[in-house]
Amino acid sequence: MLAIIGGTGLTEMPGLDIVGHFSSETPLGTASNGVTHGRLNGRDVLFIARHGHPHKLPPHRINYRANLWALKQAGATRVVGVNAVGGIDPLLAPGTLVVPDQLVDYTHDREATFFDGRFKPLKHIDFSWPYSAGLREALLQAGRDQGLSVVDGGIYGATQGPRLETAAEISRLARDGCTLVGMTGMPEAALARELALEYACLSLVVNPAAGVTDAEITMAEIEAALEGAMVQARGLLEHLLVCSDVPDLES
Numbered sequence: 001m002l003a004i005i006g007g008t009g010l011t012e013m014p015g016l017d018i019v020g021h022f023s024s025e026t027p028l029g030t031a032s033n034g035v036t037h038g039r040l041n042g043r044d045v046l047f048i049a050r051h052g053h054p055h056k057l058p059p060h061r062i063n064y065r066a067n068l069w070a071l072k073q074a075g076a077t078r079v080v081g082v083n084a085v086g087g088i089d090p091l092l093a094p095g096t097l098v099v100p101d102q103l104v105d106y107t108h109d110r111e112a113t114f115f116d117g118r119f120k121p122l123k124h125i126d127f128s129w130p131y132s133a134g135l136r137e138a139l140l141q142a143g144r145d146q147g148l149s150v151v152d153g154g155i156y157g158a159t160q161g162p163r164l165e166t167a168a169e170i171s172r173l174a175r176d177g178c179t180l181v182g183m184t185g186m187p188e189a190a191l192a193r194e195l196a197l198e199y200a201c202l203s204l205v206v207n208p209a210a211g212v213t214d215a216e217i218t219m220a221e222i223e224a225a226l227e228g229a230m231v232q233a234r235g236l237l238e239h240l241l242v243c244s245d246v247p248d249l250e251s
């Protein structure tokens with residue numbers, strides 16, 4: 001079943017016919033929220049709000065392990081993480097939707113693996129290509145079907161937060177090749193891979209990253225960009241659920 005992890009600006013899925021709720025308690029601690037099982041456009045979908053609902057958890061305090069575990073237990077096989085990001089590449093203006101194809105992890109002190117001694121045998125997952133190619137393509141196809149222009153590829157730099165970055169930090173990320181910056185892309189992607197879940201991200205550019213323009217970053221501009229982009233993102237996700245080209249990885 002497809003699962004959606006909603007981020008900033010997506011703490012619930014409007015229009016969902018609720019089938020049931022799964023508890024937020026897991027062997028890895030408490031998930032941000034209980035997992036909601038619903039039907040959208042006649043298709044089953046699971047939903048969890050990464051920051052809780054209402055939005056309360058900062059990115060470094062999210063129990064990513066519990067969230068992924070709860071989704072897997074609820075029957076998820078494919079997971080789309082939705083995230084608000086800053087645009088490092090000046091071509092990625094606020095309002096742009098991106099399906100990243102790579103990431104660089106700058107986070108620290110997060111519970112970033114299931115293989116910390118409790119789960120055996122230890123597996124060193126291959127993470128050369130951190131996102132599922134099939135799910136990325138399904139997202140891009142859903143965007144094309146909806147007439148949306150969705151950027152195919154981008155390098156997501158995952159920072160610790162919750163503060164935004166300095167201009168010098170963003171210059172460093174740009175030198176590393178990052179085109180997008182956010183605070184939640186890791187360890188979410190790696191944990192999904194450890195649980196053998198197909199995982200891809202739909203990133204919404206909500207501001208130029210620090211120093212990309214001369215202006216300071218304001219929450220007002222972020223909220224305005226998020227409002228518009230989220231309407232498109234929700235349409236894309238709803239279409240993804242019914243899109244005939246989506247490979248059904250469960251069959």
Ligand SMILES: CSC[C@H]1O[C@H](OP(=O)(O)O)[C@H](O)[C@@H]1O
Nearest residue numbers: 007008059082083084182183184
């Ligand atoms: C200034 S908004 C920063 C906040 O938004 C992003 O969250 P998410 O990825 O869950 O949409 C970013 O990572 C920060 O947590």
Ligand code: HPA
Nearest residue numbers: 084085086181182183209
């Ligand atoms: O500029 C940003 N930096 C990090 N995370 C973000 N999430 C939205 N915008 C940003």
